[in-house]
Amino acid sequence: MRFIIFATIFFIVMSLFSLYVSKRFVKKLHFSKKIKHLINTFLAINLLGVLAYMLARYNPSVPNWIYFLLSVPIGIIFLLFITTIFYDLLCVIVNRAPIDEKRRGFFKKSLDIGALSLATAVNAKAMYNARNYQVEEVDVKIKNLKKPYNIVQLSDIHIGGLIDKEFIASIVKRVNSLNADIVVITGDLVDTNIKYAQAALEELKNLKSTYGTYFIVGNHEYFHGVQSIIKYVNSLGIKTLENENIYIGEKNQGFYLAGVYDLMGNRVDAYKPDLKKALENIKEEPTILLAHQPKFIEEVKDSVDLVLSGHTHGGQIFPFNFLVKLQQPYIKGLHKYNVKTQIYVNKGTGFWGPPMRLGSSSEITLLKLT
Structure with missing residues (x-):
């Protein structure tokens, strides 16, 4: 019963994190609708991975490679959530900066690409760190x-x-x-x-x-x-x-x-x-x-x-x-x-x-x- 309560609360929190990333990060990106749709699809699959992880957590019959794929989404969502918080703050600075619209657009696109690249690199680095004591x-x-x-x-x-x-x-x-x-x-x-x-x-x-x-x-x-x-x-x-x-x-x-x-x-x-x-x-x-x-x-x-x-x-x-x-x-x-x-x-x-x-x-x- 304790695990069921914990798993339910945990999944709700991960769902809220994912929703925040979608609304405050993905939606603001200066990318095509197709690319943003792909990113949102990835977030949805990621969230399903969290649910599958909670179900497989103590099931020894799950192969390690599958268990790895199911456990990674938790970290990805958390790190994307943190990235989105910083992205939001930087967007406020860019939007309020005393510069012309053309330059503002350039900085915004650079921020979009930089934030997405940084999030990918940080996730890869975090996975590497865990296996190297x-x-x-x-x-x-x-x-x-x-x-x-x-x-x-x-x-x-x-x-x-x-x-x-x-x-x-x-x-x-x-x-x-x-x-x-x-x-x-x-x-x-x-x-x-x-x-x-x-x-x-x-x-x-x-x-x-x-x-x-x-x-x-x-x-x-x-x-x-x-x-x-x-x-x-x-x-x-x-x-x-x-x-x-x-x-x-x-x-x-x-x-x-x-x-x-x-x-x-x-x-x-x-x-x-x-x-x-x-x-x-x-x-x-x-x-x-x-x-x-x-x-x-x-x-x-x-x-x-x-x-x-x-x-x-x-x-x-x-x-x-x-x-x-x-x-x-x-x-x-x-x-x-x-x-x-x-x-x-x-x-x-x-x-x-x-x-x-x-x-x-x-x-x-x-x-x-x-």
Whole structure:
């Protein structure tokens, strides 16, 4: 029922975006009626693609190439919508500029061609960005840490649909080249029924590090059977931190690694985050907490040295990051929360929805602790 409500609202929003593009962009173009009709037809087909995407979202029988074609329209509509907003503003400037009509017509035609070309180029670039992740190296100073450690952080992979076995295998190969002391996965690893994610998850058994791989659930795990996902991930030799902590490194030379359930647990009244329990029996040594959503930092206050989060995707497609900022205190990168506590927000190793990223690259984080 939750998905039906979400899908209905989402489709209505996409329909309104498409209507705005048609009325405020396509209609104003100094092109022939035939060309404008073709563009509107493309918008209509695009909108049908969004509807088909919502129906195919969790259907594993849909081939990847079809799933790709169905998922791209979401990003195309959103980027065209943003392009239209800027186009509208520039049209106002051109129309009010103190120039003769002939020159005004020239500028208007140039604007039309430029806007359409830019929209096409931006969509192509966004699709390229989604499949090409970057390693972000981040230096983090932690008080009283006796020796340096390297932590590799993955987040928001969203296995399911276009994120498949091959994609995970390429991530594992890159991670293994970084000589990590530990690997952490900060939620939203699985975004489909666990039986359809098993082949991709099996690749994670090949992750190599000195002290192992650790996982916490994100909000999307709650949509697909959080208990079954935790059980399967644990069977791979990956430790799920369920409101608990573990000591990493040699005695008196390491740090505590704690993890909590996601805030979604409070909404569904199951698998609720419990910071007090997660930090039980921790002594006066550095502590790192895995918490999927950055806003969990408000509960942490100064009880840990470093929080590692994800969830935001760095906004994924600009300027969506401004909307994310309304819900989360941090979007990406390293931040100092108070005198003791820092937080790092991973932009996401995979993507959700359209295979597009603009202004926010896919990320594998190498945190160098000193």
